[in-house]
Amino acid sequence: MILNKIFPLCIFLTLLSCSQDGKKNENMNLSMEKRAESLVSQMTLDEKVSQMSYESPAIEHLGIPAHNWWNECLHGVARAGLATVFPQAIGMAAMWDRDQMFEVANAISDEARAKHHQFAKNGKRGIYQGLTFWTPNVNIFRDPRWGRGMETYGEDPYLTGELGVQFIKGLQGDDENYYKVIATAKHFVVHSGPEAERHSFNATPSQYDMLNTYSPQFKKVIQEGGVYSVMCAYNSYNGLPCCGNKSLSNLLREEWGFKGYIVSDCWAINDFFMPEAHAVTTSKQEAAAMAVKAGTDLNCGDSYVALVEAVKNGLISEAELDVSVQRLLLARLKLGLLAPEGVVKYEKIPYDVVDSEMHRLLALQTARKSIVLLKNEGKLLPLDKSIQKIAVIGSNANDLEVLLGNYNGYPSSPVTPLEGIKQKLPNAEVKYAIGCKLAEGLPIFEAIPASVLFTDKTCATNGLSAEYFNNSKCEGTPIHSRIDLNVDFVWHTKAPYEDLAYDSFSVRWNGVLKVQESGEYALGGEGFLGMKLFFEDSLLVERSNVHHPRKEYEYVHLEANKPYPIKLEYIQDNVEHAMMRLLWEKPNKNLAEEAIAIAKESDVVIFCMGISPLLEGEEMKVKVEGFAHGDRLDIKLPKTQTALMKEIKKLGKPMVLVLLNGSALAINWENENIPAIVEAWYPGQAGGTAIADVLFGDYNPAGRLPLTFYKSVDDIPAYSDYDMRGKTYRYFNGEALYDFGFGLSYSDFTYSKLTIVDQIAPGDCLEVSVLLTNNSDVDGEEVVQCYASNPQAGGVNPNRSLVEFQRVMLKAGESKTINFSIDADQLTVVDEQFREIVMAGELKISVGGAQASAERIKERKVLTKTIHVEGAACVMDK
Known part of the structure; x- marks a missing residue:
């Protein structure tokens, strides 16, 4: 009896030691499993529950630092400031290259480690600053209408699994004791839209489809890739929400041998009790208990705070919580987050790997490898470098957004297709025209110029009155005031003033807008964290507490020479990339005329068309015909683009079409009428250089399609139908526009x-x-x-x-x-x-x-x- 009482005390006393920074750490002689078990045994109920939410606070008496589990690195470290940005996942899949996938992931995890240690050194342990990354997305891109398909590796489970394994291995590293970072396979399971229904949709795939299509890649990345985290999906599976479905965690752990932890998709547990969602429970307590009992260890959201009361009310036992908390503590131990300084080899990765020359070259090489040559009639490509006059036409020719896709970081020197072509032929005359809107209803944004902005209604002084605050609430007395001619700022990780913290400040701009031409204008902005734009003293657009920039706008009618009061507020709060742009689209009826004019004078016309992350993506508000909630209602190229190309074809000029997009397009007219077509996806920071290299023969394209390009949405079953019959090359019996695996070369x-x-x-x-x-x-x-x-x-x-x-x-x-x-x-x-x-x-x-x-x-x-x-x-x- 005495020994039984003394032994736990001995563990407690030997558990803690001091690292070089004075923090308490676990005894390195114990196994990680025993350390996790012992740490949990010393926690209160409140402390245990606190560790089960993505924002896990520090537990000082146990030497456990704060940790935010939410981080992203889909194709580069995301939302954490400067980083190397590789092609979007669907583009990397088009490489069909296991080795390159590993090298990309290895570079990403180098940057992730370097960034984390820099953050921790400065006492920063917030969102997008940790070592647990919610990638890769190994769902099957079963339908081209899905807006998030660009995040996947395509429609084939074998290709997806093989590439996913290499990406995970590159992220998690090769150390026997410690992970470099922890990767997360998501979204388990049977998740691929529609985005509008993802919080309520019940997927009921046949057992054939589950075994043949929806599960093999998850099993592969667990058993062959060793992925240590799995994210459960928003949707229900056979009547139960995935994050509350015990059969799914049993499949992972008991049948496949998964040893890591399961994290919910963000706020997915709330869907359990929300009336408009799954509504399988009546309260947050019941939802939280259901999720933990089903094996979901970590909550991205705010539901698990209810577990304290759930235990007290008998909905779940504290011992059941212990299982999840131990899994989570073990993951942190395996990352070395509680280890003494110097023990983990990845701590030695220097910060200068971030945006290093080697990584920039790797991004270029990856972009080149991802490009697919779809058509080359008469061997028009590669183009002769002696060409003197080139017309570059299209909204995607000079748009940073289409380089970066979604879940992206911010490169130091991105190259658009227009810039890539100019750099390739410095002595040629390269003219550019947008030509048309990407889609009717989507504005062509530009920064509102100083010529129409004034400090007050007298319109005597151009610009806006700016007030800069040393807090993230635009409160109190500003510490700086000035006149900004316009608002077009990308500060990155530098604040507007040296006495402002780059990650915690705010700005308020006041003034008036007065235009010279009456008409319909789109007014909006793009800010990294939070913004509010007021027009005539009413809130026009707002974007708050969102950790990735996206343009928000509304159309308004403006009368010529009438001063309209405007106010813009920007919030920067604990994020690593500061930016604010006040944007508009002014009436322009001459877009096509400008494009036709430069095409007439050219030796060759290069179209840069496709779609945009403003149109496809994750559960987003889109006010454009043919698009809804981030998904597409049709798969045709928007008619604005085809109409322009039809007009320019009448000129008889050699034409090349470069597509930038994240999903398959039905380009039937283009395939019949344009002699050369190149698929470039969302190609990352070096996309423009890579495209120019392919167009002018400095790189021989070898990318292959990781998904089927259908001729029409009418050729495939309904989007909401999860039955695989008739979808993807494996089940499609019709004639595709371009087959899965298709791609041409300059070689034979x-x-x-x-x-x-x-x-x-x-x-x-x-x-x-x-x-x-x-x-x-x-x-x-x-x-x-x-x-x-x-x-x-x-x-x-x-x-x-x-x-x-x-x-x-x-x-x-x-x-x-x-x-x-x-x-x-x-x-x-x-x-x-x-x-x-x-x-x-x-x-x-x-x-x-x-x-x-x-x-x-x-x-x-x-x-x-x-x-x-x-x-x-x-x-x-x-």
């Missing part, structure tokens, strides 16, 4: 000597080899793709599935033998008992630079062979 590749055994036994690996030859005089890369199809599979099984791929570089005239070893579990189908089996009978294999088609087979771009699987079917333990 052919395939020969396909070698596959005639038969295998169920459960055997399949060995495949093929000879790839570059028959051109241009060095280039090819993405070799291997597909399998099982003609006798019943149920709802895919028509064909990608089972292997490899991106290969070949010099001009070179040949290489490409070898694949395909695991048996890649050859399975789902039988009527919902077992994953390798069936006996025929198995069709195709190998080449695309999916098998009569044309590709004739050109020897794809080789096929039917083999036999002999013997009894083999049930695979997948």
Whole structure:
């Protein structure tokens, strides 16, 4: 009995030691699991509950520092100021390159570690400053209308899983004891829109679809990638919200062996009791208890504060909370956040890796690799560098927003397509015109100029009266006052004045707006955290407590020469990127005329068209026809753009179309009428340079589509239908505009000597080899793709599935033998008992630079062979 009483006390006394900064830390001789258990045993109920919310406060008596679990790094460290910005996730998927995915993630996690240690050194442990990152998004991009599809790796579970594994490994590092950062696979499970219904939608996929499409990539990133965090989705799955669905956490932990923690999507637990959402509970206490009982350890939101009362009221036991808190403390221990200084090797990563020359080059290389050449009639591309007059036309030609996508950081020197072309041909005459709105109803924003801004109604002095406050509330006496000619500020991590903290200040501008032409104007702004724009003493637009900038606006009618009072307030509060821009769109009826005029004088016309993160994204307010809540209602290129290109085609000029977008587009007229088309996605900070490199032949494109480009939205089932039949290349029976896996090159590749055994036994690996030859005089890369199809599979099984791929570089005239070893579990189908089996009978294999088609087979771009699987079917333990 005495020993039993003394032993816990010994653990308590030896648990704590002092690090170099004087903080208490755990005894390094204990296992991390024991340390987590001991720390939790010393917490009060209130302290335990405090650690289960994303804003976890410090527990001083245990030496536990504050930690904010919310951080993002989808394609670069996001929302934390300066960072290298790589292509959006869908663009990285288009590389079909495992090694490059790892290198990108490794660079991102270097910057993440360096930033975190700099923040912590300065006592900053807030949002977007920690080491737990809510990426990657490995949901399946099952429908092109989904606005968040750009965050994914496309429509194929195998490609998604393979790329996700490498991204996670690059993020989490290779240390035996400590994670570099913790990655989060999201959103579990069956989550891909519609955005407007995500808080109430109940997904009821068939077991065929769950096994074939919605779950394999999650299982892969857990079992092969070792991802240590999973985010549960907003939607319900088979009648229960995902974050309150015990069957899903059982699948993760008991069947797949997941060892980490589960975090809710943000404010998803509130959906449990909100009447307009899932409404499966009646109170916050019940919702919080339900989520924890279902295995959701961490809450992004404010629901888990109710757990204290939930325990007192018997809705959940404190012992059940202990399980989650231990998991969360163990994660922090595995990051070294409670370790003595100098123990974790990642602490040594210097801050100068952020935006380093090496990372900028990696961003350029990644952008190049992501570009897909969709059409090159008459080998118009690459363009001759001796061209003297170039017309660059389109809203996406000189727009920073389309470089960055969403969930992005802020690069130091971004290059738009227009700038990239100018830099490529410094001696050519490059003229630019917007030509048309990206979509009818979406303003073409620019900073409101000083010529129409005045300090008061006398209109005697241009500019706005500005007051700068050393707080984040525009309160008290300003410490600086001045006249700003206009509001077009991107301060980054430098405050407007040295005596202001860059992450905690506010500004108020007052004055009047007086225009020379009557008409409809869009008025708005773009601020990183919070802004309010008042027009004629009434609030016109507001954006508050949002940690990423997005343009907000309203249309107003302005009379010429009438002074309109305006007031703009900007709040900067604990974020790492300061910016405020007062924007407008003025009436302009001459957009098309300007574009036609410069096209007439040009030797070649380069269109930069597509869509924008202002139109597609996460649950966003969009006031444009054809778009809703961040999703698309149609997949056509907006008609404003096609109409302009039709007019310019009449000039008979050589034309190139560069698309910048995050999802598939039905560009039927463009495909028939424009000789060269390039898909560039949202290409990151170096996108303009990469596009120019491809257009003018300094880089040979080799990207391949990670999703199907359909001809019409009418070719696919309803967006809200989660049945996979008719969607993605695996189930689509129609004729696509561009197939999954499609992409052209400036080189000419052919395939020969396909070698596959005639038969295998169920459960055997399949060995495949093929000879790839570059028959051109241009060095280039090819993405070799291997597909399998099982003609006798019943149920709802895919028509064909990608089972292997490899991106290969070949010099001009070179040949290489490409070898694949395909695991048996890649050859399975789902039988009527919902077992994953390798069936006996025929198995069709195709190998080449695309999916098998009569044309590709004739050109020897794809080789096929039917083999036999002999013997009894083999049930695979997948």
